[in-house]
Amino acid sequence: MQKLGIIALESARNAGQQIDAILSGWRGGEHFLVPAQCPRFGSGEAKGIVMESVRDRDIYVLVDVCNPSVSYKMDGITNRMSPDDHFQDLKRVIAACNGKAGRITVIMPFLYESRQHRRTGRESLDCAMMLQELENMGVHDIITFDAHDSRVQNAIPFSGFEDVSPALQFTQALLTEYEDLKIDTEHMMFISPDEGATQRVVFLASIFGVNIGMFYKRRDYSTIVDGMNPIIAHDFCGESVEGKDVIVVDDMISSGGSIIDVAKQLKDRGAARVFVFATFGLFTNGFEKFDSAYSQGLFDRVFTTNLIYQKPELLQKDWYFSVGMNRYVAAIIDNLNRGGSMTEISRPAERIKEMVEIYRGKNA
Template sequence: MAKEIIGHSEKKIETIPVAPLGLIALDGCRELGRNVDRYLVQWRKERENEHKDTQPFAEYEKDSYLVSASTPRFGSGEAKGQLNESVRGDDLYLIVDVTNYNITYSMAGQVNHMSPDDHFQNLKRVIAAANGKARRLNVIMPFLYEGRQHKRDGRESLDCATALQELTAMGVENIITFDAHDPRVQNAIPRKGFETVQPSYQFIKHLLLHEKDLQIDADHMMVISPDEGGTKRAVFFANVLGLDLGMFYKRRDYSQVVDGRNPIVAHDFLGTSVEGKDVIIIDDMISSGESMLDVAKELKRRKARKVFCCATFGLFTSGLAKFDEYYSNGLIDRVLTTNLVYQTPELLDRPWYTSVEMSKYIALIIDSLNHDDSLSNLLSPVDRIHRAVEKYRAEQKG
């Protein structure tokens, strides 16, 4: 039986691996893949197990689990998936960041930035290159492809459900994503594994690490949902931390469509007074940031003390200038997003920005799945959050 210490909890792995582990990081998330690989290599070298030399544990300890793969393109823009080493019999995990626009390719002499569609096609190409040789196929897709097109209204496509069905039809057994816009989209593939992971603990951990004067109680802190769609996420945060909850309701102009959506006319607040309190705005993503910044401005107008913006995905599609302005004017104090999607060097240098590291969490999920071990403890971070808060309070008293 293998044991290792993870934070304050002891993770026990009592099962043999499903198959030798293989890890493919597609273009756009190579760095994330390397970080995940380092954790896996370290843990498996340090892990004690009396059966490590037996056949079921063949290739258990390796210098790297990364499998070399590429998706070269022709001058016409067409591409192919290519594996540069064997994956026969492997339990294969493919990591893809569909939002990374920093990757480019040449088409008829013109430079094109890769879109989510390009990344998704590359994922399918690499799966096709495996050609049924892998023992099991698993996809780690932090930002769920077309996750915001999760339901059909009238005559329109249902892209996310279609994409999930495409992957499972190609042999994918498990799909791991983070903070899916609507987890009910998994109903499109009811017989396959689908997990949407919340980075709640990681947000609390990094916030407490960088802020030293917080009083975590209902009298001094509050959790805010920027819209009605994110209420469930905010309710979890508030309940675990023992804080009050507030919510903004977006009033939209449904007579027009701008950039694919109905523009927001106003934000109406529902909740108790935020005066003198530190507030955590929690959402699944920052796209343009307009909604998050409007909420922050409204909270400061209501005399909130500090405003912290937490979002799983920081896309910043309209640039960083508005965030710089709000920070310099004291309207936001800190923005936290994960490293699950591409982060520009300019973003990482901003004084108001904190990157929430997720590589270790992904490595834990892969390690558990490779052993066919339960993910329940990993997906339920309540105990870890409570320990982090208790430690923070103890350090304040000390």
């Protein structure tokens, strides 16, 4: 087993400290954080600095490319860091390791440029280029969560790519928070808000033993707005949701318009309670829409993980539940450092099924 080292970029500093504390508790008090930073010159240019030796160590680099709270000064003006800036800092720190680390694993919960994963016209393929760039820099493995489309790993067929599902943690949160759920086909359904989320929904619905429904995004392909074809409507495919608790599952909430529209349609169709599972809560347009929708009774709870930066205001919302993932990330690092398999950790179907059966037994 190689000596473990964790480099947490500024975007993931808090998570890195908590993960280190968890690992320290498991491993007899030893700490594993390797100090590193990316200072800026007055021109806005930067460099990566690793402040202790990483020679022959098993290094895990944590980065949150969606953290807008980190800033830097350029020409005396404060700028918030974009995903592009965070990715550049990631490369700087990898380069600062000088090829001396025994193995480098990048833990990037929100996969950088994952929404630009395919080409439909004269477009760039940013996610594929990013993965190949990391591979060329000597990165051995990339750990991400609920990738927008995991098939993008085909861009690096000879490197490790682990797409981890947070389904277990979502299940734990829901079943712990609500004690009156009836898990059967008469009282519960999982809902895909679009065709892209169907695989996630099928996975959870199969374990819970309930049915699924799906919304289809009807778009205006004759128009492009902000680089995309605008959504005209969400059309529903599936059996009746009347009187059932429904769980909408998606990889992210961006502006939230689609999720709120889906929730409204489900309530209009007679759904009892509407819960939302979304791995990443970006809330790029703020919370006003969600506050209004919640006050109208369109949904009951939104669950997202703490894998990316969470705005302090979000954590105060009555309709929000933060699903903690630091212990899970620590378990992944511990497992990989010991040479273990990722199969059961990345998609823990048996553990979820066992949890559902225990819940059913308690509420029988």
